[in-house]
Amino acid sequence: MYAIIEACGKQYKVTKGDVVFFEKLDAEEGKKVSFDNVVLVSDEGKIEVGTPYVKGAKVEGKVVAHGKGKKIIVFKYKAKKNYRRKQGHRQPYTKVEITSIKLAGDKAEKAPKAEKTEKAEKVETTAKKTATKKEEV
Numbered sequence: 001m002y003a004i005i006e007a008c009g010k011q012y013k014v015t016k017g018d019v020v021f022f023e024k025l026d027a028e029e030g031k032k033v034s035f036d037n038v039v040l041v042s043d044e045g046k047i048e049v050g051t052p053y054v055k056g057a058k059v060e061g062k063v064v065a066h067g068k069g070k071k072i073i074v075f076k077y078k079a080k081k082n083y084r085r086k087q088g089h090r091q092p093y094t095k096v097e098i099t100s101i102k103l104a105g106d107k108a109e110k111a112p113k114a115e116k117t118e119k120a121e122k123v124e125t126t127a128k129k130t131a132t133k134k135e136e137v
Helices: 104-136
Strands: 002-007 010-015 019-023 032-035 038-043 046-049 058-068 072-078 083-089 092-102
Touching (some): 002 032, 010 019, 010 092
Antiparallel strands (some): 002 038, 019 092, 038 046, 072 083
């Protein structure tokens, strides 16, 4: 399962467990981050394409670290005019580990599982009641 998300003005292809470097995000290390702008989701051959985004889809991740990228040199030069300017730049980034990709249908699938557990609890309570009645007799 993978998703294409839109964040920081760029698009990223992510899967669960990936570590992605985004432009600087306003989140502390260890905090959870969610991305709602999901452009495409592929799940076991089924592809959902959004218009422009997939409704109900969400990608969640955990901020691992903040840092700065490798230094690049910006050099301005004009021939024969004795004009030279050298400047360095390091782009700040946020390192994020993708923890889950959720679809709108995932929530609907979890609800019946909860009903099954409630039914199992009812069965257990009736079994306990019958066991106590047998002990009394």
